[in-house]
Amino acid sequence: MSALAGVLAQAPLPVDVVSTGEAVAFWILGPLALAGALAMVFARSAVHSALWLVLTMLCLGALYMVQQAPFLGFVQIIVYTGAIMMLFLFVLMLVGRDSADSVVEVLRGQRVAGLVAGLGLAGLLASTLGRALTDVTPVGLAAQNQRGGNVDSIGRSLFTDYLFPFELTSALLITAAVGAMVLASTSRDRARRPTQRGMMEARLRGERASPLPGPGVFATANSVATPALLPDGSVAPESLSEIIDSTTRESLAADVLSVSGAAHQADAHALRGPEAAADEAIGRPPGEVSPE
Amino acid sequence: MTPTYYLLLSALLFSVGAVGVLVRRNAVVVFMCIELMLNAVNLTLVTFARINGTLDGQIMAFFVMVVAAAEVVVGLAIIMSIFKTRRSASVDGANLLKY
Numbered sequence: 001m002s003a004l005a006g007v008l009a010q011a012p013l014p015v016d017v018v019s020t021g022e023a024v025a026f027w028i029l030g031p032l033a034l035a036g037a038l039a040m041v042f043a044r045s046a047v048h049s050a051l052w053l054v055l056t057m058l059c060l061g062a063l064y065m066v067q068q069a070p071f072l073g074f075v076q077i078i079v080y081t082g083a084i085m086m087l088f089l090f091v092l093m094l095v096g097r098d099s100a101d102s103v104v105e106v107l108r109g110q111r112v113a114g115l116v117a118g119l120g121l122a123g124l125l126a127s128t129l130g131r132a133l134t135d136v137t138p139v140g141l142a143a144q145n146q147r148g149g150n151v152d153s154i155g156r157s158l159f160t161d162y163l164f165p166f167e168l169t170s171a172l173l174i175t176a177a178v179g180a181m182v183l184a185s186t187s188r189d190r191a192r193r194p195t196q197r198g199m200m201e202a203r204l205r206g207e208r209a210s211p212l213p214g215p216g217v218f219a220t221a222n223s224v225a226t227p228a229l230l231p232d233g234s235v236a237p238e239s240l241s242e243i244i245d246s247t248t249r250e251s252l253a254a255d256v257l258s259v260s261g262a263a264h265q266a267d268a269h270a271l272r273g274p275e276a277a278a279d280e281a282i283g284r285p286p287g288e289v290s291p292e
Numbered sequence: 293m294t295p296t297y298y299l300l301l302s303a304l305l306f307s308v309g310a311v312g313v314l315v316r317r318n319a320v321v322v323f324m325c326i327e328l329m330l331n332a333v334n335l336t337l338v339t340f341a342r343i344n345g346t347l348d349g350q351i352m353a354f355f356v357m358v359v360a361a362a363e364v365v366v367g368l369a370i371i372m373s374i375f376k377t378r379r380s381a382s383v384d385g386a387n388l389l390k391y
Contacts, residue, residue, distance in 0.1 A: 023293045030301045037305050037328055040321075041312035049321050053328060056305070060331050067298065069338050069350050072357075076334075079357055084327065084364050091368045092320055095375045106384050114314030122307035126300050133296045139345025154354070157347055162355075169358045176362035183369035186376075 025066050033059035050088050057081045068141040071151045212238050226255075233259040298339040305332035319371045319381045323364070330360050 036056035043049045057080045065073035105111065144153050158166055194202070203209060214228065228239035233256045305328060312325030334353040341349025375381050 018293045018295065026293065026297060026301075030297070034301065034304055034308070037308040040324065040328065041308055041315065046318050046321050049324060053324050056328065057331060060335055063298070063335065064338050067295070067338050067342050069341070069353075072334075072338060072350055072353055075354065075357060076331075079361060080327075080331070084361060087364060087368060088320065088324060091372060095320060095372060095381045111315050114311055117314065118307050118311030121310055122304055125303035125307065129296065129299045129303055133294075133299065136294070136296070136343060138295050138343040141342055141345060141347070144345065144347050150350075153347055154350060157351055158354070162351055165355060169355065172359065172362050176365045180365045180369040183366070183373050 022066050026063065029059040029062050029066075033063070046092050047089070050085060050092060053088075054081050054085050057085065068145060069150065071154050208238075214239070229255055229259050231259070233257070295339050295343055299336060302332040302335040302339070305329075305335070317382050317384055319374070319383050320368075322383060323367055323371065327360065327364070330356060 033056045036052045036054075036059065040049045040052035040056065043052055058077060061073045061076035061081070063073075064070075064076055141150075144150075147153060228236040230236050235256075309325045309327075309329035309332060312328070313322055316322050316325065334356055337349040337353040337356070339349075341347060341353075371381060374386060378385055
């Protein structure tokens, strides 16, 4: 029994026959992959496009496994749908998630021309492949996958025949990582931002060490359009706004008069009422109730 | 059914990806269509490996996946930096070299 199994396992299959199970898998997964691709192209939202592409890639991974390439099938699912498509989704969330395609056609008739070109390409490729590969008998990978399986064979080939390209991919990957860090880094140029010491020196060696007067100091309004008044009633020239030139001296005349003391003095008891003023006049402490 | 059907499927997927590149305006979606075209070619490589009875096609598909991963990382970084400067991910917006 075991000898028979050994003979069966070692017998090379000269012709690869597509089994019924594989045909069923193909006719389920193939249209699903095609539908996912079409929906990706014609979906309005970019996030929906990404999810449809995930469906297509999952179907392709399953098709790889059906086609005696289980290693590539798993790499497809892990790397493509697991890493690359999630990276796409991250970038979509950062970049225009809601930025729909513009309806303005920069080149007139480009969409129609693109559709026609795509249909032409599909027809050309399909007819060429269909005519060229009619009498091809597939050899199949049973002999290749026999020694330790598909992963073992791919690993042996990768580290012997394809060792140098495999080493080159490490350089490619590290270049891509560094490039992405350089391109996508958001750090501002810190050398150009002045330090606290630099700001202090610039201020002390400049024309004015004290801060500029705020708008409306000693004036009746806090608006930016109201310049500050100096204690003698004149307008502080530093506080004149360069942007707002509608400030006239005439509109400040009342403020100037009140600051310089020429106008009627403000009543100190205006907020407390005449009763408090009377209390203060006879020397009684405020808050005490009068005896009557 | 023969493995030729896989090739026909990959031809259709490649055409759909090409149409997407030509029709869509969002740069990220255009990039996803390029990924779809790469996947279609991978399916072709796997099918030819099966037809020829050697593993070279599968290894080539493996290298295509590695290159695609590196390409996606750099391409998405470029799209993000373009978005940062132009506030738009539309491929029609970046036309400064036109004039």
